[in-house]
Amino acid sequence: MKHTTPTTLPPTGDLGGSSKGEPTDNRASDGPAADRRVARHPASRRTPRPGWLLAIVLTGQLMAVLDVFIVNIAAPTVRADLHASGAGLQLVIAGYTISYAVLLITGARLGALIGHRRMFLTGLAVFTGASLACGLAATTGQLIAFRFVQGAGAALMLPQVLSLIQRTFTGGSRARALGAYSAVLASGAAGGQILGGLLVEADLFGSGWRPVFLVNVPIGLALLALGPRLLHDPADAPRPRGEGAAVRRSGLDLPGLVLLAAAVLLFTVPLVLGQERGWPLWCWVTLGLSAALVALFAAYETRLARRGGAPLISPRVARAPGIPRAVIRIALAMAANAGFLFAMTLHVQGGLGHSPLRTGLTFVPTAVAFGVVGLNWQRLPARWHAATVPGGFLLAAASFAGAGLALRDGTDGGPWLLVALTASGAGLSFAYSPLLTRTLATVRRQDAADASGVLVTAAQLGLLTGVAVFGAVFLGAADDTVPSAGASADALWVTCVALAGAALCGALMSLVRRVGHLR
Known part of the structure; x- marks a missing residue:
């Protein structure tokens, strides 16, 4: 049977101490009565x-x-x-x-x-x-x-x-x-x-x-x-009179919700089921309809915002500096992560015949490296921070190629595979963690929910896309009639080359940005 790999598309010195880092709640007050209501609320005393x-x-x-x-x-x-x-x-x-x-x-x-x-x-x-x-x-x-x-x-x-x-x-x-x-x-x-x-x-x-x-x-x-x-959460404090009514009137933007949900559904279903079904015509039709609904959703949200409404995703957030590029690169990093895990799982468990537990343990170096880099990249000198994202994509590209080479002869890869898996985790973390931190740092506090939803959705859709695209590459290159370690290794090599190409695209986006600035 064919697996559907998930996602699955980050200690702090002052985390447990004072509340100085907590943003203030800037809601307007309607007078002493509102102050008394807030003072009596448990959340305000917590x-x-x-x-x-x-x-x-x-x-x-x-x-x-x-x-x-x-x-x-x-x-x-x-x-x-x-x-x-x-x-x-x-x-x-x-x-x-x-x-x-x-x-x-x-x-x-x-x-x-x-x-x-x-x-x-x-x-x-x-x-x-x-x-x-x-x-x-x-x-x-x-x-x-x-x-x-x-x-x-x-x-x-x-x-x-x-x-x-x-x-x-x-x-x-x-x-x-x-x-x-x-x-x-x-x-x-x-x-x-x-x-x-x-x-x-x-x-x-x-x-x-x-x-x-x-x-x-x-x-x-x-x-x-x-x-x-x-x-x-400061948002849990009761809103003063007038503000709560305004929020309720703004509602949930149901037309936008329906359009976006339909677009995402039409995108995810063929990606999840397409490979197993042999990519029939309905998969391509639904993907096309998804793109059309995304365009319709963007037009509707922009019009709603111009009329003074409350769109599901604020166009201000979608156009914020760095957000569109970050969405693409986060999706790309998560797609590479998911595609690599998917192909490696199929090869190690299917081609090499290892048990589920041993297959899972194979990815420990990747997870450890990702975690260590995610927690410590900000300790690097500030002048290096701008190079972390493109450098991470380049390291990931090299690690994917290295993993494919280490396993290409049908063996378990030995110590070279350990090096490649560790490098892949470090590279993807350098590509993802600083990008997420810097992007969210540019978002205004009141837009945090919209920005979080957009970036998390981009990561999840990237994970799905990675499984669909790179899974199709692996399964298409594999010889199902000869379930041997050699055939699986050849398919993995082709997939790793494709993964390296995707990671290089993420690095090139930084180069394009710098050329644009120079002009």
């Missing part, structure tokens, strides 16, 4: 605890990222136990990703309207409940339905992570928090495969694949118990 906030939101993010990769490793066991068809198993794996990608922007906007803390806890509750339901599912249909609900919970929860970091940290502490965010994003990918392999092979109490979902339940319950006391 002492912000940035370190606890970061630990809670990043643990929630880690669960959501782990869940995709864990299920990928457990897929063969799920199929055997539930007698799932190929299409049914695809939907078990991809249903989470589809609903997640479709609802991400909506989750970001709901956080801005209702409060990021409230929406994070709501999404966490939905995700935890759906995880329990997945672990107890008796049929393939039930598991598919609960996976869609799980993805919806993640979509409500995860956009709030970046928004809460933006609202809570400033300066160097924000850069370190965003480095931790990037590190968690990458470690979740490899960690999911490792944990999935451990749980499936352990077969706890004869439960087979079910612990890969049930492991979320105790963690989620602990976060739900701690979150209401330890999370703080």
